[in-house]
Amino acid sequence: MSAIIQAIFINPPMAIARLGGSSTPQEAFQWIQNPAPRANAETVIAPDWSLRILPDSSVEPYMPTELSLRDGELIRPVAPFFEIWARMGEPGSAESSWADAPLTPALLKRFKIPLANLSLEVNAQNHKAARRASNPLLRFGTYPPVVVRADNHANTPLLAVSPPTAANPMIPAGRNIPLGSIQFLLSKPQPSNGQPWLAAVNVEVFRFRFTPARGRVYGPPDTSQDHQPPTGAPAPPVLEPFNFLNPDAGWRGTTGTQASIVRPWDTYDGAHDGNDNDANDELSLGVVDDTCEARVKATLRFPGATGRTISSTANVFVAPPDFAPDRRPFLSMADEINDRSADIAQRNAAMSTAERERWVEDLFERAYETLSLLNIDYYRELRAMRLPAGARRPQPIPGDSMRLPLRAFGASDPLRNPDFALSNGNADDPLPLTSHARSRHRYLSDLQALHDFVQLHPTRLKELIRKSFHLRSPETANATSMQMPPLMRNSNALPLTLSTWQYDLLMSWVDAIVQTPVTSPLGRSAIVARRADERLDEILAGMGTAAPGGQP
Known part of the structure; x- marks a missing residue:
């Protein structure tokens, strides 16, 4: 008896996307042990196999020769790729006996499953204002969820609106806040030889990419004016095209007391404006951003009278740009x-x-x-x-x-x-x-x-x-x-x-x-001396020379 598709899963099941204003996504990199002395880290980032999306929506693996984190003033976004895999096993077999295999067009064809029967459902949401004001009608997201089939390779935008049940919506009718996009990529047969990336990348597996938003802020009409917090630096400006939110929806004017259900409670624009005598001190300006959490559900529907359906989900957390992408946090x-x-x-x-x-x-x-x-x-x-x-x-x-x-x-x-x-x-x-x-x-x-x-x-x-x-x-x-x-x-x-x-x-x-x-037979003094010698080597290397016995 031959194996059948028992289940599917998305790899990775969880990823972090990062906002960026550039239209060019960040290339892949990995942390490696520092091959040369560096004053502030034991590791460095090094290029890794990356994927370039071609005009026909297929991907081309390549190894970058260098890493660029920004294009001029615009930071490159982190836009993760996801693969869809199958779990293969004989009918009635125990799950422990199933084997993982890439889900490919050839595998669907073997079981006479049309491409259109594989689809993604994306539900992207931002609940920041809703949590801080304790008002669920202030959330915004994809209503209804966005559905993309495997035979559709267009880059599909994720346009957020207020919940349909909101009588006084924060995002007015006819407007939206883009939360990024999703693209089901074209799978091509895996070449048999001649490509250096064959061991690392499979171009035939079903793959999709989540691209986050641009890192914009939105607010009511009056937030296009400068607002001065205690430090004297202006708060993130709301530019004219993005100052369309409804000031009467419930987020504009929320107080610190209302927001105290969230810790830390003062993490919104308007908290602590520095004027203790101001009656509007700690009132929310009604500003939101285009971060979000997105849940992507992949569904495979089998043809025939039974109509068996299997599915799997993955989560994407969209965050601001990494302050120090070449450093590893101690709490991950x-x-x-x-x-x-x-x-x-x-x-x-x-x-x-x-x-x-x-x-x-x-x-x-x-x-x-x-x-x-x-x-x-x-x-x-x-x-x-x-x-x-x-x-x-x-x-x-x-x-x-x-x-x-x-x-x-x-x-x-x-x-x-x-x-x-x-x-x-x-x-x-x-x-x-x-x-x-x-x-x-x-x-x-x-x-x-x-x-x-x-x-x-x-x-x-x-x-x-x-x-x-x-x-x-x-x-x-x-x-x-x-x-x-x-x-x-x-x-x-x-x-x-x-x-x-x-x-x-x-x-x-x-x-x-x-x-x-x-x-250690020599104890502490030997270790301190060794570290001193290493530091001397670093200093001399920076000067273009070397310690006695070394090479310049």
Whole structure:
């Protein structure tokens, strides 16, 4: 008995698209270990196999020779591709016996399924204003969902409108907010040889592309005028063609009190305009953007009297451009998903020593890459809490002259290492705390150095690293302690933390290292000396020379 199509699935099942004003999407890239010295990251981005859409709507794989993230002032959007795959198995067989295979026109032809029987249904929605005002009629999206068949290769726009049940719609009748587009691409036979991309790309599999919107903001007619928040910089302007929203729909004029169901509550235009005596302080300007979440449902309908139908879904999250696309965040979507897995504790326990070591080193490399983006001195003055009288050092760190000594990170902070006295900054080192933090994180991003650090200071990481969602009195959303990761906010506006699974895995690694005999025969001094030698090599390489014995 031969296998039949038992199910279909979309690969990947989840992707992030990013807004961009350029008409040229971002080419694919991957992170690789840094082949050359770099001052602020252990990894770099390198081109990967990318797909060019040809005039006939088929795709042509190619390897970029360089990466461009923008075209002039316009940022290139991230527009992910998705493939549709089949799960093949004999009739009545167990699902565990099914095998994955690309869904192709040839496979449909084998089972006499017309191309038109494969379709996509796209439901793209933006619920930001609806959530902040607690009014579901302020959402906007594709009503009804957009349907595209596999025999239609046109780039189909996703035009958002207000719900049909809205008596006073935010988007007036006859107008819309584009949320991007969807395109079912033309599949061509996979060549048998002669192409360098054959092992990486299959051009015959059914594939579609989601292209996000351009990154525009929309508002009522009066929002085309400048609005000055406390910093003095104008809020994102609503240009004349996009100032058509209905000011009486319920979003314009929403107050901070109404929006307090969302954390952080002040994440909308109009919050905190800086005038404490202004009766309109913290009133929403009624502005929305063209981000969205889109659910794409692929459906395959079998011909015949039975009319059997199988389907699968994928989600696309449309976000703003990445602030630093060549740096890896220490808390990723994969970490968030792992944190919600029912068997994550068992998987952590079953992880081999080598796997755990690689994971820990990767985590500290990511932390260093994140830190290299921040001006710690600035954010310390903005968000470091004042230390309570009972939570200070008996004596300040000798020789430390940093400003605000009674604030977190100051000379009286018990979490500070007393071996490092910092200055208040000078012309040669205007950001002393930032420089110190980068130096220490660069050192700890080396696994052997981290081993040595934990063995010399067994409790230090547990003191420094914040437990997941832990709040240390008297911390608030805008006043945080030195506990790592410091000075950044989570999506709930409270201090940012590792996920629970990350924290537990790291601390189990620390416990294992503490119980392991010291293996470095020379100890800390050898590691510090090695890191100093590496830093010297980097400096000399930047000067176009080399250390003795090296090549210029």
